[in-house]
Amino acid sequence: MTTADDSRPATISELRMVRDQLNGRIDNLRDELNNRIDDLRDEMNRRIDDLQRMMLWGMGLLAALMIALMGVVLSGV
Incomplete structure (x- = not known):
């Protein structure tokens, strides 16, 4: 591997520096992705x-309506 300007081969320390930078970026992206997943899950x-909650209210209102209708039917009105 060479340097960015292709003037010479990259040294081990330069390669390690690039590796560390890439690992840092990967860690940041992983954290952002995990945070986004958590937000979507929430x-x-x-x-x-x-x-x-809407289903419970709907069922409750339907039951109340049926009870009221049954009361009207049984009262003979």
Whole structure:
């Protein structure tokens, strides 16, 4: 491997420096990706909770409506 300007072969220390820089970038990208995954997982869980809450309210309202209708039917009105 040569230097950026191809003027000479890269030294071991230069190669190690580049390796360390690349490893640092990889670590940063991995951290960013993990943070994004966590954010998406949290958002998905919030949406699931909202959907479950809506379903519970919907079922509760439907049950209340059916009970009221049954009361009207049984009262003979």
